[in-house]
Amino acid sequence: MTHTDTVKKILAIGYSVRHIVCSGCRAGYEMYAADAFGDLDTRRCACRYFPLDPLQLHADVRRLEAVITTMDGIFIGSGLENAEFGFLNNETKRKILGNQPAKTKEVSNKAWLAARLDEFGIPHPVTHTGREVLESDLANSSHYPVVAKPAHGGGGIANFLCSNETELVRYAQQLPEFLFQEYVKGEHASVSTLSTRTATIAVAVNEQMIGWNSLYAPGPFVYCGNITPFRTKYSARACELAELLAVEFGLIGSNGVDFVISGEGPVVIEVNPRIQGSLDSVERSTGLNIVAASVNAVRGGVLPEKVVAKRYAAKVIAFANQNGVVKANFGGAGIVDIPEKGRAIKVGEPIATAIGVEGDREGAVGAAMERIARIKAGVRSCEVP
Numbered sequence: 075m076t077h078t079d080t081v082k083k084i085l086a087i088g089y090s091v092r093h094i095v096c097s098g099c100r101a102g103y104e105m106y107a108a109d110a111f112g113d114l115d116t117r118r119c120a121c122r123y124f125p126l127d128p129l130q131l132h133a134d135v136r137r138l139e140a141v142i143t144t145m146d147g148i149f150i151g152s153g154l155e156n157a158e159f160g161f162l163n164n165e166t167k168r169k170i171l172g173n174q175p176a177k178t179k180e181v182s183n184k185a186w187l188a189a190r191l192d193e194f195g196i197p198h199p200v201t202h203t204g205r206e207v208l209e210s211d212l213a214n215s216s217h218y219p220v221v222a223k224p225a226h227g228g229g230g231i232a233n234f235l236c237s238n239e240t241e242l243v244r245y246a247q248q249l250p251e252f253l254f255q256e257y258v259k260g261e262h263a264s265v266s267t268l269s270t271r272t273a274t275i276a277v278a279v280n281e282q283m284i285g286w287n288s289l290y291a292p293g294p295f296v297y298c299g300n301i302t303p304f305r306t307k308y309s310a311r312a313c314e315l316a317e318l319l320a321v322e323f324g325l326i327g328s329n330g331v332d333f334v335i336s337g338e339g340p341v342v343i344e345v346n347p348r349i350q351g352s353l354d355s356v357e358r359s360t361g362l363n364i365v366a367a368s369v370n371a372v373r374g375g376v377l378p379e380k381v382v383a384k385r386y387a388a389k390v391i392a393f394a395n396q397n398g399v400v401k402a403n404f405g406g407a408g409i410v411d412i413p414e415k416g417r418a419i420k421v422g423e424p425i426a427t428a429i430g431v432e433g434d435r436e437g438a439v440g441a442a443m444e445r446i447a448r449i450k451a452g453v454r455s456c457e458v459p
Contacts, residue, residue, distance in 0.1 A: 081146045081369050088151025092116040093353045101366040114412040132157040147171045155182035156226040171372050172327035173347045181347040184253050198342045199255040204246035213239045221255045233295035260336035263304050265316035266356050267329050270375045274320040276313035277381040278356040279304045290395035292422030299390040302355035303383035312340040327368045358387035358431050386438035388430040392449040394419045402452030408445045
């Protein structure tokens with residue numbers, strides 16, 4: 075019996091875990107879910123669902139201690155990069171199908187990452203804390219705009235621009251623990267990697283959809299989805315950098331590196347030491363099951379043969395442009411993250427996600443956008459308490 079044969083029951087915990095739970099279900103695992111959404115497809119793919127309060131996500135996770143002891147494996151998803159998992163003992167920590175919480179916390183710290191990238195000589199945005207801005211002449215010497223973001227976490231929800239010196243100083247005073255980064259122009263991309271304890275491969279280069287107004291993204295840096303593959307003359311270099319960082323940081327399982335592809339080449343923006351939202355487009359483009367591949371990498375020490383894109387796949391998230399209530403059933407092919415009919419949706423919140431798969435980029439995006447129109451039409455405007 076191999077180590078992977080002992081993995082039957084898997085718990086996915088995080089802010090949103092539908093992509094992990096449904097991938098694991100397709101791979102034949104007995105999946106359990108704990109997140110803040112409880113979408114219909116999450117519940118359908120999970121043997122049991124545990125609701126988490128998004129306002130106290132970290133505290134709620136601790137309530138799962140007894141459940142975790144009954145699992146063979148655990149995936150820790152987004153929203154928990156900075157969470158404390160001190161309640162886990164050594165036995166339960168070994169159940170984690172990816173990086174240990176201490177490693178995740180370290181690598182997702184953008185200030186720590188910037189310092190390490192400096193050591194490696196890898197291009198990345200010039201980064202300072204709010205305290206550094208206030209204690210120096212950086213506000214006067216910076217090139218604007220400047221991007222402000224939390225030190226931990228991803229998704230771009232809390233990110234915003236400082237357009238001038240006055241704004242930078244004001245926000246640095248209000249948010250001294252935030253990071254303030256050079257704004258890099260270019261195309262947004264990510265590289266998905268898989269790692270054992272001794273080897274790493276890049277499995278996909280993905281175009282990132284960031285801050286799309288047509289999707290009513292609630293901010294200029296909000297993650298709106300992916301298109302896989304992303305073909306650029308710098309794809310090979312981006313893969314090399316992603317693999318290098320996974321090795322240097324000692325990452326295992328499924329991880330991702332976000333880039334801006336500038337005119338000079340890839341610029342590293344952040345490292346996500348966990349399964350990424352791009353799972354949906356990567357799996358549909360390549361045919362690889364990310365959950366199964368992660369189990370094989372972490373428990374079996376085995377990586378897949380060279381992974382190639384066979385088709386284009388687009389994952390597109392629709393956000394609400396006003397308060398409303400879901401009035402339609404979004405069942406059927408091509409729509410995931412399905413909310414229950416009658417759910418209240420506040421302006422800026424995600425409604426559901428559309429998937430498009432075709433032989434070319436335009437076809438995949440077009441198919442997804444047709445479903446986005448259906449999602450938007452399925453929400454009735456009204457006041458939400």
